[in-house]
Structures are given as C-alpha cells and as structure tokens.
Amino acid sequence: MSSSARRTRAAIKAVIWVSALTPATVLIWRATHGGLGANPIEEVLHQTGWWGLVLLTTTLAVTPVRRLTGWQAIIRYRRLIGLFAFFYVTLHLSTYLVLDQWFAWAYILEDIAERPFITAGFAAWLVLLALAVTSTRGSIRRLGRRWQRLHRLIYLAAGLGTLHFFWKVKADTREPLVFAALISVLLLARLPAARSLMARLRGRTAARVGREVAER
Amino acid sequence: MRIRIHGADEIRASEITPERVYLDRRRFVERAAMLAAAAAVPPSWLACGPAAGRAEETTVAGREAKATKGRGIQEQDWTAVRSELDEPLTPWEDVTTYNNFYEFGTGKDDPAKNAHTLRPRPWSVAIEGEVGRPAVYDLEEFVSPHRLEDRVYRLRCVEAWSMVIPWRGFPLADLIRRVEPSGKAQFVEFTTLHDPDRMPGQRRGVLDWPYVEGLRLDEAMHPLTLLATGVYGRDLPNQNGAPLRLVVPWKYGFKSIKSIVRIRFTETMPATAWAVAAPREYGFYANVNPEVDHPRWSQARERRLGDFRKRPTLMFNGYGDQVAHLYAGMDLGRWF
Numbered sequence: 001m002s003s004s005a006r007r008t009r010a011a012i013k014a015v016i017w018v019s020a021l022t023p024a025t026v027l028i029w030r031a032t033h034g035g036l037g038a039n040p041i042e043e044v045l046h047q048t049g050w051w052g053l054v055l056l057t058t059t060l061a062v063t064p065v066r067r068l069t070g071w072q073a074i075i076r077y078r079r080l081i082g083l084f085a086f087f088y089v090t091l092h093l094s095t096y097l098v099l100d101q102w103f104a105w106a107y108i109l110e111d112i113a114e115r116p117f118i119t120a121g122f123a124a125w126l127v128l129l130a131l132a133v134t135s136t137r138g139s140i141r142r143l144g145r146r147w148q149r150l151h152r153l154i155y156l157a158a159g160l161g162t163l164h165f166f167w168k169v170k171a172d173t174r175e176p177l178v179f180a181a182l183i184s185v186l187l188l189a190r191l192p193a194a195r196s197l198m199a200r201l202r203g204r205t206a207a208r209v210g211r212e213v214a215e216r
Numbered sequence: 217m218r219i220r221i222h223g224a225d226e227i228r229a230s231e232i233t234p235e236r237v238y239l240d241r242r243r244f245v246e247r248a249a250m251l252a253a254a255a256a257v258p259p260s261w262l263a264c265g266p267a268a269g270r271a272e273e274t275t276v277a278g279r280e281a282k283a284t285k286g287r288g289i290q291e292q293d294w295t296a297v298r299s300e301l302d303e304p305l306t307p308w309e310d311v312t313t314y315n316n317f318y319e320f321g322t323g324k325d326d327p328a329k330n331a332h333t334l335r336p337r338p339w340s341v342a343i344e345g346e347v348g349r350p351a352v353y354d355l356e357e358f359v360s361p362h363r364l365e366d367r368v369y370r371l372r373c374v375e376a377w378s379m380v381i382p383w384r385g386f387p388l389a390d391l392i393r394r395v396e397p398s399g400k401a402q403f404v405e406f407t408t409l410h411d412p413d414r415m416p417g418q419r420r421g422v423l424d425w426p427y428v429e430g431l432r433l434d435e436a437m438h439p440l441t442l443l444a445t446g447v448y449g450r451d452l453p454n455q456n457g458a459p460l461r462l463v464v465p466w467k468y469g470f471k472s473i474k475s476i477v478r479i480r481f482t483e484t485m486p487a488t489a490w491a492v493a494a495p496r497e498y499g500f501y502a503n504v505n506p507e508v509d510h511p512r513w514s515q516a517r518e519r520r521l522g523d524f525r526k527r528p529t530l531m532f533n534g535y536g537d538q539v540a541h542l543y544a545g546m547d548l549g550r551w552f
Binding site for chain 2: 037038039041042099101102104107110111115116117167168170171172
C-alpha cells in the first residue's frame with residue numbers, strides 16, 4: 001500500500017473515531033454540567049440507545065453504499081462502525097443495569113423474562129456481543145464461510161433493537177418507524193434485483209462521468 | 217385564617233399542612249399565617265389592573281421581606297415545606313421543565329419549550345350534562361367563590377417516576393356542590409382545550425384529541441381531589457396545565473388532566489384519552505398500585521426525581537387510608 005493510501009485510511013478512521021465518540025463526549029459534558037434535565041438516568045438511557053441504533057443502521061448501510069458508489073475500500077471501515085454500535089448498546093445496557101436498576105437482579109431478571117420490550121433489547125445485545133467477539137481477524141479465518149452467515153445476524157440485532165424502541169414508546173412511534181423503514185430499505189438492498197439495479201445505476205453514472213470527462 | 221377543608225374528617229390536618237409546620241406550634245402560627253395570606257390573595261390573573269398586582273406584591277413580599285429578596289418563587293419560602301411523609305419538595309425547576317403534556321410535544325422537555333403558545337387568558341369553563349346549573353363561566357367567576365389552598369401532594373407518573381409538588385387550588389367537591397349535579401350524575405368528564413394553533417402538538421394524531429379524563433362522582437367528591445390553578449404559590453405555568461387542571465394524587469399522573477375547558481356530569485363512564493388509545497394498558501381508574509404492573513413495565517418501584525435509587529411504590533400512592541374505601545370489594549387487577 002502506498003503511503004498516501006495509508007494516510008487516507010488513517011484519516012478516515014480518525015474521522016470515524018471522532019464522530020462516533022462525539023455523542024458520548026457530549027453526554028459526559030452534559031452530565032458534568034447539570035445538563036441532563038430532571039431525570040438524568042432516563043436521558044442517558046435514551047441517548048445511548050438512540051446512538052446505538054444510529055450506528056447499527058450506519059453499519060448496515062456500508063455494503064449498499066459500496067455497491068452504489070463502487071467505493072470498494074469503504075468495507076474496511078465497517079467493522080469499526082459496528083464495534084462502535086456495540087459500544088453504545090453496551091453503554092445502554094450498563095446504564096440500565098447499574099444506574100437505573102442498581103443491580104437489583106430479581107427485578108432485572110423479571111424485566112428480561114416478562115417485559116417483551118426488554119426481552120427484545122437484551123436479545124439484540126446478545127447477538128451484537130456474539131458478533132463483536134467474532135469480529136477479529138482470527139475468528140474470520142477460523143469460521144470461514146460460517147463467519148458470513150453468522151454476521152448476517154446483524155439484521156436480526158437491528159430488527160430487535162428497533163422493536164425494543166417501538167415497544168418502549170407510549171404513543172409517538174415516529175422515530176422507531178423511521179429506523180424500521182431505513183433498516184427495511186437496507187435489507188431490501190441485498191436482494192438480487194436491488195443489487196443489479198444498483199450496479200446499473202453505478203454503470204450509468206460511471207459512463208456519464210466518463211463521457212463528461214471525455215467531452216471536456 | 218386557617219387552612220382546612222370542610223367535610224374532610226378522614227384527613228388529618230398534617231396531611232394538608234406540612235408536617236414540620238404542624239409539629240412546631242410556634243412556627244405553625246407563623247407559617248399558617250403566611251400560607252393563608254398567600255392563598256387569600258387572588259392570583260395575579262384575577263387582578264383587574266396594576267394596582268391589584270402591586271397589592272399582591274406588598275402583602276406577600278411584605279410579610280416575607282426579611283427572609284427573601286426580590287420576586288419570583290422566593291416570595292414564599294418553600295425550602296422547609298415537606299409532605300406529610302416528610303418528603304422534600306421536587307424543585308420548581310424540575311416541576312416546570314419535565315412532564316408529559318402531549319398537546320405540546322411528546323418529549324418531557326417539549327411542554328416547557330412549546331407551551332408559550334397556549335394563551336391561558338381569557339379562558340372559559342363550561343359546566344354541562346346532568347347538572348342543575350349548567351353554565352359557561354369566565355375563569356374569574358369560576359374560581360373566585362373558592363378559597364385557594366396550598367397542598368403538598370405526591371405525583372406518580374405511570375412511567376414510574378414521581379415528584380412532590382405544592383399545588384394551589386380548591387377541592388373539586390366545592391365546585392360540584394356549587395353546580396348541583398342531578399341524581400343521574402354518576403361520573404364527571406373533563407376535557408382539555410382543543411385548539412391546534414395554541415396547542416401545536418394536536419396537529420399530529422398521537423392521541424384522539426381533545427384529551428378527555430374522568431372520575432367516578434365519589435372520586436370527584438373526595439376531599440383530596442383538587443382543581444388547581446397554581447403551583448409553588450404562583451399561577452400554573454402554561455406547561456403545567458394553565459389556567460386550570462385537575463390533581464388526583466392517588467392516581468397515575470395522566471388522570472390529572474390539564475388546561476380544562478369543559479366539565480360534564482354523565483350517567484355513563486367517560487371514554488378517557490389513554491384508555492381509548494391503548495385499552496390494554498390504561499384503564500379508567502388508573503389508581504397507583506404497585507401490584508398491578510403496566511403490561512410493558514413494572515409498577516412496583518418508582519424513581520423520585522432527584523433520587524438515584526428507586527423506591528417502592530405505595531398503594532394508592534400513599535393515600536390508601538383516605539381512599540381505599542372507595543374501591544372496597546373491587547378487583548383492582550381487573551379495574552386497573
């Protein structure tokens with residue numbers, strides 16, 4: 001790899017790190033400046049869960065973006081974004097276990113077993129845990145083709161996460177429905193028909209760009 | 217002047233007057249004089265002109281001159297005020313910036329941000345239905361016959377958070393006696409203003425507008441049930457349901473309907489907003505009950521705002537001694 005390509009990669013990774021850590025930094029700043037409102041624990045729960053879903057959706061968007069733009073190298077950053085999604089979902093779960101429940105295990109187990117929205121959220125975290133643990137180079141090598149199949153479960157995690165959000169809200173379902181729509185589109189983009197459509201779109205764009213360059 | 221309620225024999229005075237005040241006789245005399253003075257002064261919106269506004273300032277601020285500076289909620293010293301269970305008050309800041317009032321948005325901070333469009337005056341309240349004296353009252357005529365009292369109540373939201381709030385208002389029972397419901401009246405139905413220009417949240421069909429709540433007549437007549445016009449000794453801020461709201465302390469917060477424009481006496485149980493929106497989750501009664509969980513979350517505990525650890529939720533929100541008899545023999549799991 002050329003040194004300029006290496007620099008580009010490092011720069012893109014830096015941008016991802018900074019962007020992904022910004023919500024957590026803002027949250028810490030608000031927490032230390034009394035800016036979390038009257039119910040700070042609820043606000044931390046909401047923010048960490050929301051950003052977990054945003055980053056999960058972003059992770060799912062990587063492959064469609066690659067197909068649409070032809071930017072092959074983007075795939076290199078997918079794992080990093082996915083791990084940040086896991087980071088926020090883990091913060092979310094920890095906030096629930098520690099700040100919200102203060103390790104009241106009897107209540108926590110009852111919640112997981114009996115409240116469908118918590119069951120769904122916890123299941124989503126378990127799936128993400130399995131994916132995070134097997135995200136290493138070694139695991140990819142060891143698992144071979146099974147790795148790909150395993151990591152398709154990210155759609156399950158995203159679906160469960162959205163369901164968790166949908167079941168939590170009382171009446172205003174707009175935000176969970178937006179996540180559901182985005183995730184559905186990104187899932188549909190995997191279908192062969194959508195893939196060939198994207199390839200055609202890319203081909204046409206590439207051809208047009210080529211023509212425009214030639215005409216100039 | 218004393219603070220007391222007529223026909224409320226089952227309520228100990230300590231439940232209305234803050235307990236510390238009740239226990240300390242010397243301070244009781246001072247404090248009662250102050251609270252009563254504050255309560256006897258009409259809220260500023262009853263004033264016809266600037267002179268009346270100044271009168272309030274002189275009366276209240278004058279008595280408290282040594283203790284406080286300037287205007288604002290410091291006009292009265294609330295720091296020592298406690299509930300009858302010796303709970304400190306939830307700060308004004310939290311009471312007025314964190315609540316549900318979907319007419320102004322579904323976020324907890326939306327009401328405080330958006331309720332400036334409400335315009336709570338002029339305001340009228342219609343009394344309708346099975347009642348001897350139906351009428352549409354201007355707010356001033358509606359409130360002026362009643363003596364306003366300060367009452368410290370716990371407020372338990374169905375979302376498992378809670379506050380302790382010093383409301384100012386008068387017993388709904390006093391109003392009901394005044395308007396003389398007929399023998400057919402079994403329930404009281406309350407309706408919030410429906411005006412999407414003043415309540416922008418109503419532009420979206422999150423709930424079936426207008427918001428409707430209701431009580432059985434005996435619940436409505438209960439001396440704890442309050443029609444509130446103020447909080448912390450001041451007029452209600454828009455986001456807290458100005459200019460007139462219900463406060464039913466033993467029921468989940470959503471029963472305490474805000475910005476009321478109509479009170480109707482009916483023979484049949486009113487179809488209330490949340491029970492219509494999600495009948496499996498919200499019932500007509502909505503009594504605070506740690507043993508009957510909401511289908512999606514536990515009601516066994518709650519977080520008092522400002523606390524880190526959750527606390528056990530009390531049956532009827534701690535008002536069981538006063539209200540349990542209303543539900544004798546009822547299956548509270550079924551009539552949730």
